[in-house]
Each structure stands twice: as structure tokens, then as C-alpha cells.
Amino acid sequence: MELTINGETRRIDSEPDTPLLWVIRDEIGLTGVKYGCGVAQCGACTVLVDGVATRSCVTSVASVEGASVTTIEAVEEDEVGRRVVAAWVAEQTPQCGYCQSGQVMAATALLKETPKPNDEEIAAAMTNLCRCGTYNAIAAAVRRAAAQG
Amino acid sequence: MNDLDPRAFDLPASGAPVNLSRRGFLGASLGALVLGVSLPVKVSRAQEAAAKVVPGTRFPAFLEINPDGSVLFRSPFMEGGQGVHTAFAQIIGEELDVDPARFTVEAAPPGPDYLVVMGMMRITGGSFSVRSSYQTMRKLGASGRMMLLQAAAQKLDAPLEELTTEPGEVVHAASGRRVPYGEIAAEAAALPIPEEAPLRDASDFRWIGKPVARLDAHDKSTGKAVYGIDLKVEGMLQAAVVHAPRRGQEPGEIANLTEVEAMPGVVSVHALPGAVAVVADRWWRARRAVESLEVSWKEPEADATNVMPADFSSEGFKQQLIETPGPGLVAENHGEAATALEKAPKKLEAVYDAPFLAHGQLEPPSALARWNEDGTLDLWTPNQAPEMYQAAVAAENDLKPEQVRIHSPLLGGFFGRHFLYHGASPYPQAIALAKATGRPVKVIWTREEEFLRDAFRPLAVARFRAGLDAEGLPEAFFAEALGEGPTGRWFGRKPEDPDPSAVEGIADKPYAIAHRRVEHVVVPIPAMIGWWRSVGHSMNDFFYEAFFDEMAAAGGHDPYELRLKLLADKPRHKALLEAVGELSGGWKRGPFTAEDGTRRARGVAMASPFGSEVATIAEVSLKDGEAVVHDVWVAIDPGSIVNPAIIEAQVNSAVALGLSSALLEEVVYTDGEPEARNFDAYPILPPEKMPRVHVRILESGAPMGGVGEPGLPGVPPAVVNAVAVLTGERIRSLPLSKFDLTEGGA
Numbered sequence: 001m002e003l004t005i006n007g008e009t010r011r012i013d014s015e016p017d018t019p020l021l022w023v024i025r026d027e028i029g030l031t032g033v034k035y036g037c038g039v040a041q042c043g044a045c046t047v048l049v050d051g052v053a054t055r056s057c058v059t060s061v062a063s064v065e066g067a068s069v070t071t072i073e074a075v076e077e078d079e080v081g082r083r084v085v086a087a088w089v090a091e092q093t094p095q096c097g098y099c100q101s102g103q104v105m106a107a108t109a110l111l112k113e114t115p116k117p118n119d120e121e122i123a124a125a126m127t128n129l130c131r132c133g134t135y136n137a138i139a140a141a142v143r144r145a146a147a148q149g
Numbered sequence: 150m151n152d153l154d155p156r157a158f159d160l161p162a163s164g165a166p167v168n169l170s171r172r173g174f175l176g177a178s179l180g181a182l183v184l185g186v187s188l189p190v191k192v193s194r195a196q197e198a199a200a201k202v203v204p205g206t207r208f209p210a211f212l213e214i215n216p217d218g219s220v221l222f223r224s225p226f227m228e229g230g231q232g233v234h235t236a237f238a239q240i241i242g243e244e245l246d247v248d249p250a251r252f253t254v255e256a257a258p259p260g261p262d263y264l265v266v267m268g269m270m271r272i273t274g275g276s277f278s279v280r281s282s283y284q285t286m287r288k289l290g291a292s293g294r295m296m297l298l299q300a301a302a303q304k305l306d307a308p309l310e311e312l313t314t315e316p317g318e319v320v321h322a323a324s325g326r327r328v329p330y331g332e333i334a335a336e337a338a339a340l341p342i343p344e345e346a347p348l349r350d351a352s353d354f355r356w357i358g359k360p361v362a363r364l365d366a367h368d369k370s371t372g373k374a375v376y377g378i379d380l381k382v383e384g385m386l387q388a389a390v391v392h393a394p395r396r397g398q399e400p401g402e403i404a405n406l407t408e409v410e411a412m413p414g415v416v417s418v419h420a421l422p423g424a425v426a427v428v429a430d431r432w433w434r435a436r437r438a439v440e441s442l443e444v445s446w447k448e449p450e451a452d453a454t455n456v457m458p459a460d461f462s463s464e465g466f467k468q469q470l471i472e473t474p475g476p477g478l479v480a481e482n483h484g485e486a487a488t489a490l491e492k493a494p495k496k497l498e499a500v501y502d503a504p505f506l507a508h509g510q511l512e513p514p515s516a517l518a519r520w521n522e523d524g525t526l527d528l529w530t531p532n533q534a535p536e537m538y539q540a541a542v543a544a545e546n547d548l549k550p551e552q553v554r555i556h557s558p559l560l561g562g563f564f565g566r567h568f569l570y571h572g573a574s575p576y577p578q579a580i581a582l583a584k585a586t587g588r589p590v591k592v593i594w595t596r597e598e599e600f601l602r603d604a605f606r607p608l609a610v611a612r613f614r615a616g617l618d619a620e621g622l623p624e625a626f627f628a629e630a631l632g633e634g635p636t637g638r639w640f641g642r643k644p645e646d647p648d649p650s651a652v653e654g655i656a657d658k659p660y661a662i663a664h665r666r667v668e669h670v671v672v673p674i675p676a677m678i679g680w681w682r683s684v685g686h687s688m689n690d691f692f693y694e695a696f697f698d699e700m701a702a703a704g705g706h707d708p709y710e711l712r713l714k715l716l717a718d719k720p721r722h723k724a725l726l727e728a729v730g731e732l733s734g735g736w737k738r739g740p741f742t743a744e745d746g747t748r749r750a751r752g753v754a755m756a757s758p759f760g761s762e763v764a765t766i767a768e769v770s771l772k773d774g775e776a777v778v779h780d781v782w783v784a785i786d787p788g789s790i791v792n793p794a795i796i797e798a799q800v801n802s803a804v805a806l807g808l809s810s811a812l813l814e815e816v817v818y819t820d821g822e823p824e825a826r827n828f829d830a831y832p833i834l835p836p837e838k839m840p841r842v843h844v845r846i847l848e849s850g851a852p853m854g855g856v857g858e859p860g861l862p863g864v865p866p867a868v869v870n871a872v873a874v875l876t877g878e879r880i881r882s883l884p885l886s887k888f889d890l891t892e893g894g895a
């Protein structure tokens with residue numbers, strides 16, 4: 001089957017029920033997307049599927065055939081993504097950083113859909129876990145990115 | 150790590166830098182100034198180890214100034230989110246006169262050259278990194294600057310006294326000439342280490358004490374940061390494992406071996422100590438195959454050690470602790486606690502408990518091992534103590550330490566997870582599988598295997614008795630901490646000595662109580678235990694500070710006022726308590742009605758972890774039977790500071806973990822197995838439960854304390870004390886999610 005990832009279409013030989021996460025990490029070799037739990041709890045594996053934040057650990061690769069997948073590696077190619085990253089740096093958000101690829105992707109998806117989210121909308125979209133407790137910095141970074149949009 | 154006794158390290162403030170390039174250690178980039186630090190080594194074991202190693206077989210330098218003026222620093226300490234690599238760039242950059250932004254920092258390899266930095270103890274833990282090496286690293290930077298000045302004096306043929314530096318260059322003001330550091334790095338490297346290198350006056354600091362930007366923020370916001378789990382080497386295979394449900398069980402028959410061997414990508418299936426493994430070309434294929442194996446697990450031999458009993462339960466063990474009588478080993482003793490207790494006009498007693506906790510660092514453990522043709526071994530694995538891993542790997546594989554290269558990747562969180570815990574790390578599996586297959590192998594544990602084999606924060610119980618005088622003031626205090634601490638478990642304990650990691654947070658509290666005695670009643674824990682962020686403080690400060698409120702209530706005192714009163718002759722603590730009161734807009738206990746109509750109350754707690762002092766206030770309301778924490782105010786006094794922004798971030802992080810433990814977290818064992826195997830059954834603090842966090846940093850000038858852990862211990866007691874105000878009932882067990890909380894009494 002074929003997978004379109006970061007604008008490039010690739011042939012994939014993983015079994016169709018393989019989680020998208022592991023196709024991206026092991027077959028395509030992009031390791032910015034992270035494995036944290038594998039059961040849709042943490043969001044470390046968040047990528048965009050046709051612009052929608054998606055937990056790739058529970059998304060089979062077959063289910064995204066024909067869709068356009070965006071990973072953290074391409075986030076700065078997008079104007080909103082660039083703004084989100086800049087806000088993340090400005091707020092000095094990451095600590096260990098392990099969750100942050102997923103957080104940045106979730107924020108990018110939010111702001112592309114809702115450029116000026118209110119606090120409830122931010123809370124509803126930013127549900128990924130962070131064991132380092134950077135939640136306040138994440139919320140501040142989302143607000144900052146939105147304000148600059 | 151628990152609070153570390155500085156006497157165990159004997160780190161002199163006067164560690165003299167040595168020029169490693171002159172000792173023939175220059176290895177990485179030619180023309181780089183390479184500086185190392187040599188400190189007197191107290192521990193003879195380390196000296197023996199150093200003597201056995203062939204010098205120059207590893208690249209041991211700490212610091213290189215490259216021809217382009219950028220600086221590489223090889224850090225003895227691991228970066229796992231606590232900001233230590235940025236802090237070192239600030240400290241060294243300040244003295245070397247290089248903008249911290251021009252630094253690249255990476256974890257140094259193990260070896261005797263780094264053992265001399267920390268004596269026998271090179272660890273990243275105990276909130277210890279910066280405070281242990283602050284002066285040493287300043288001197289290192291200052292020596293480098295002096296050597297650059299001397300090299301520039303030669304090059305410019307100008308007197309040394311006329312030269313000065315600006316960031317990245319030497320300046321001769323009289324002639325207007327400037328020499329970039331990169332141009333004279335090689336000449337400087339050839340000079341002897343200067344006897345004298347003045348340190349910058351603290352009043353002139355540009356970067357130390359300032360909120361300098363973290364070096365890793367952009368890489369970590371764009372997926373470029375590389376963690377152990379991401380690593381690849383040529384020819385690498387990947388492996389997944391399934392462990393025996395209980396420690397001590399071993400793999401027996403595999404019913405469907407042939408079918409599994411035929412699954413896509415599978416290279417081989419292996420029985421390992423206490424586990425089975427599948428090696429495959431890709432990790433998901435390995436995981437799918439290993440989880441398809443139908444393994445019958447054999448019960449341990451009768452004489453096997455280190456076995457998890459089949460009937461072990463956390464509830465049963467808690468009851469065992471509660472029922473274990475004293476006396477214990479004396480950890481603190483002032484006055485005549487027993488007599489004073491007897492005579493006291495008013496008495497109270499209480500029993501507290503706290504559960505096992507998982508580390509839950511977001512990066513699951515991994516290890517990548519490669520055997521090389523010359524018999525040496527490379528191992529990439531998250532760790533907080535590379536030399537300890539090196540020694541263990543060497544011993545386990547019949548190698549000399551210098552045949553083992555430990556690579557220490559960036560840590561996707563750690564919180565104590567990556568010390569050397571026997572049976573709690575995938576590295577022996579990676580080494581065995583790499584040997585068996587003749588290929589490099591990376592093992593990644595699933596989150597489920599991680600919950601099965603993590604080294605948990607110990608379950609613990611504390612028994613308290615107190616006597617109050619006629620004014621209701623505590624005059625006698627007796628506490629027993631029951632259980633086992635990780636420090637005794639992993640570093641040993643003299644039979645007559647209490648384990649500091651079991652009593653810290655109960656012993657040596659600052660309050661003026663005339664008669665007090667604290668004992669450790671040792672009860673070995675069958676489960677695997679480890680250090681967890683703030684270690685003994687993580688539960689003991691909860692026990693003590695909550696019981697303190699019980700003493701205040703029994704004596705008819707306000708808990709904040711009573712603390713102030715008992716800290717009257719402790720200016721540092723008193724100032725902190727006043728600061729947190731002020732930060733929160735003035736102490737008010739409640740209950741009171743907030744603007745949004747919710748009924749709220751506040752709780753306060755003090756803690757003295759890791760050389761720092763902390764005062765915490767939490768504001769709480771109740772909703773649907775649960776505690777909602779709105780605001781947490783933290784005043785922290787680490788003595789003196791390097792980066793206020795990083796401290797504030799660390800306090801936020803510690804508050805989150807402390808609150809997570811107070812509200813949600815509990816590892817429950819039944820039949821020798823932990824019930825929860827992922828975050829669905831072991832919830833950790835989600836974003837919607839994160840309170841606002843307000844931080845005030847005080848610099849009392851006391852010896853520098855830690856910042857990574859100290860923000861944690863005050864949170865559970867402050868929250869529980871506030872809950873007690875609202876419910877009118879005292880909760881003595883965590884997490885709060887076990888209880889249906891409704892407003893009552895008070």
C-alpha cells in the first residue's frame with residue numbers, strides 16, 4: 001500500500017493492521033513521533049491525518065491509506081506550525097521534551113481549525129499527558145501562538 | 150536519590166583543573182582547547198578503578214573550544230528535563246566568557262576520568278547536579294579564560310594585564326585589537342593550567358542567576374531531540390519482551406513456538422531470565438509476535454532468592470506494616486519523648502500510609518547493545534549513573550570496564566527511574582539478544598512491561614504519637630516510619646542504622662518541639678523499590694505535615710500560626726513561611742466562598758528536601774466527591790540560584806507530580822502482580838487537573854540546595870490539609886481518589 005506523509009507518497013510493506021506510529025518510526029524512520037502508552041492515553045504519538053490530530057498508536061496504517069499524514073518533522077513547513085513552535089520556544093515549554101512533539105501537533109491542529117480558541121476550546125483540544133507537568137506552559141504557548149495569528 | 154550527605158563525597162571547593170590536552174587526551178577536534186577537572190578522590194575504590202584503566206583509551210574531556218568559537222561541554226550529569234545542561238552552559242559560560250547560547254552540551258561517557266569529578270558517585274539524582282559542582286565548574290571556566298588570555302598575550306605581544314575579554318574574544322583595548330577565542334584555542338591548549346584564575350564577582354554576573362533560555366527548547370519542540378528509544382545503529386534488529394507475571398518465575402514450554410517463528414519479520418525467539426523475547430526486523434513485529442507466545446511460566450525453585458511471593462498484595466502488606474511493632478532504629482532523639490508523652494495533659498495519635506507509585510516517565514525503557522569484533526560492547530540506554538552501569542555490565546559479561554562503552558542518551562523523563570535496579574532495566578536483555586543473534590539489538594519495553602517491572606516508590610506507613618502542653622502546644626513527639634527505603638535496598642545499610650531514605654521528611658523537621666524521637670521500623674518489601682522524585686520526602690512530608698495539622702487542631706491552634714510559632718527561632722524557615730503567606734495574598738484557612746461560588750479552603754506545609762527549604766499553600770474545593778486544586782503557592786529557598794526560569798519550571802513540574810500522587814496514583818498489587826499495566830488503569834495528572842502555580846524564590850545565601858525535587862513534598866500535605874478543612878475529616882491515606890469527599894463539619 002501507499003502512504004502520503006509530509007507531502008511525499010511512499011510504498012509501505014508493513015502489515016495493514018500495523019499502527020501508523022510504528023510504520024512512521026520503524027519503516028519510514030521518522031522518530032520525532034513518540035511511543036508513550038500505545039493505548040490512546042498519552043498523545044505522545046499525535047500526528048495530523050488530513051489536518052486532524054490523531055493518536056497514531058491506535059490508528060492502523062491501512063485506515064489512513066489515501067489520507068495525508070503530517071508529522072512533527074514537517075511542522076515548521078506550515079505557517080501555523082511555525083508559529084506554534086515559536087510560541088513553544090518563547091514559553092520555554094519543554095522539560096524532558098518527550099511529550100512535546102505530540103503537544104505541538106495537537107496545538108497546530110487546534111489553531112488551524114480554531115485560530116482564536118477560548119480557554120475551554122484549548123482545554124478540550126490539549127488533552128495529551130505530560131509527566132513533567134508542563135501544562136501551564138503549554139496553555140500559555142497555545143494562547144501566545146493564537147494571539148500572534 | 151535521598152538527601153545526600155556531603156561527607157560521603159568530600160568534594161573540595163578547590164578542585165584544580167588539569168589540562169587534558171597536555172596529558173595526551175586531546176581527541177575530538179584538533180586545535181580545540183580541552184579542559185578537564187581533577188578533584189581529589191576520597192574513595193580508594195575509585196582510585197583502584199582509575200589505576201586499572203589505560204589512560205587515553207576514552208575521550209575524557211569536559212570542555213572544547215572549537216575553532217569557530219563554539220563550545221562543547223561534556224556533562225557529568227544527564228539531561229532529563231531538569232535543565233541541567235543549560236545551567237552548566239550558564240555557569241561555565243559566565244567564567245569562560247562565552248554566551249551560553251554558543252554551547253552544545255552532551256552527556257559524558259563513563260570512565261575514571263569522570264569518576265574523579267564525583268569521587269565514587271557520579272549520579273544524576275538527589276537534586277544534586279548543580280549544587281555539587283557549582284564551584285568546580287566555575288573554576289573550570291575561569292581557568293579556560295585565563296589560558297585564552299595568556300595565549301592572546303603571546304599572539305598580540307601585549308602584556309597580560311592589558312587584556313580583557315568580551316564574550317567569545319580577547320580584547321586589547323589600548324590597540325583596539327580583538328582575538329576570537331576560536332583562533333587561539335589551540336595555543337591556549339598547549340599552556341599549563343594557571344595556578345590562579347580569578348572568578349567573576351557575583352555582582353557582575355550576566356548569565357548566572359538569570360532566566361537564560363534553555364538550549365534544547367527548539368529541538369524538543371520540533372521532534373529533533375533524540376532519545377534512547379529513537380536510536381539506531383547499522384544492522385540493528387529490534388526486540389520486544391514479555392516478562393513472567395511474578396519475579397522469580399521462569400519461562401517453560403512455549404506451545405506455539407513454530408507458528409510464532411513464522412510470523413512476519415521474526416528473526417528468533419528467546420527464553421531469557423524471567424522473560425521471553427522475540428527479535429525481529431521491526432519493533433511492532435517483535436511485539437506482535439512476543440505477545441502471541443503461549444508461555445507456561447514455571448514457579449521458582451524453593452531456594453530461589455529475590456522472588457515475588459504469589460500471595461503478595463499491597464493491602465496485605467500495608468496491614469503487615471501497620472501491625473509490625475517497634476522498637477525501631479533511632480533516627481532522631483531529643484529530650485525524653487517517652488516520659489514527656491506520658492506526662493502530657495493532652496495526647497493524640499494517628500497512623501498514616503502511602504502507596505507504591507510508578508515513575509511513569511513518558512519514555513518507556515529501552516536498551517541498544519552492540520558487540521564489536523574486538524570483544525568490546527557498546528550499550529545505549531537511559532541511565533542516571535553511567536559508571537555504575539558500566540561496572541555492572543562488565544561484571545555480568547566477564548568484561549573489563551574499559552571494554553564497555555556506555556552511551557547516555559537524553560532522558561524522556563526519569564524521576565529516579567534510571568538508576569541501576571536489578572531486574573528493572575532492559576539492558577541485560579539487549580546484551581543477551583545481541584550476543585545470541587550476532588547483531589546489534591534494541592529492546593523496547595511496552596508500557597505494560599514497564600508497569601510490571603518498574604522499581605516503585607515504596608509503600609510506607611507512619612505511626613505518630615504527640616503530647617500537647619496546657620496551652621495546646623506540642624511538647625512531645627514520637628514517630629515510627631515503617632517499611633524499607635531505596636537507599637538501604639540498593640546501597641546497603643548498617644544493621645544498626647536507620648535508612649535515611651525511609652525517615653527523611655519525618656526526622657529532623659525544624660519545629661521547636663522539646664521532646665522528639667523518630668524511629669525506623671525496618672520491614673523488607675517484597676516488591677521492587679526505587680528512588681522516586683523526592684524519595685522519602687514524597688510520602689514522609691505528607692505524613693508529618695498532615696499530622697502537624699492534627700496537633701494544631703487538637704491544641705486549638707491555627708496550623709499556619711502554630712508553624713510560625715514553632716519556627717520562631719528558625720529565621721530561614723520563618724521567612725519562607727511568611728513569604729508563601731504573602732504570595733497567596735495573606736494566610737486564610739477557610740472555608741470561604743470564592744467568586745465562582747465554590748466553597749474553598751487552604752492548607753499549608755513545610756518541607757526541607759535536598760538542601761533547599763520549601764513552604765507550600767494549596768487552595769482546594771470539592772466537586773463530585775473529588776478534590777479540585779485551584780492554586781498552589783510555593784516559596785522556595787535553594788540558598789542561591791543559577792536560573793530562576795528553570796527553577797520556576799521545575800517547581801511547576803514537581804507540583805504536578807506531587808499533586809498527581811496526592812490525587813490519583815496508586816500501584817495496587819494482588820496475587821504478586823501489579824493490577825494496572827498502563828495509564829488507563831494508573832491515571833496520572835491530566836492537563837485539566839493542573840492548578841495555577843505561583844512561585845517565589847528566596848535566596849538566603851545558605852549553601853546551594855537542589856531544585857528538581859524540593860517542590861514536590863509540600864503539595865500532598867497542603868492539599869490534604871485543605872481537604873480536612875472542607876470535609877471536617879482527616880484523611881490519612883493516599884491517593885484522595887479512594888475517598889468520596891463531601892463538605893461537612895468545619
Ligand code: FES
Nearest residue numbers: 036037038043057
Ligand atoms: S502512544 Fe499513542 S496515545 Fe500514548
Ligand code: FES
Nearest residue numbers: 097099130131132
Ligand atoms: S516534557 Fe516531559 S513528558 Fe512532557
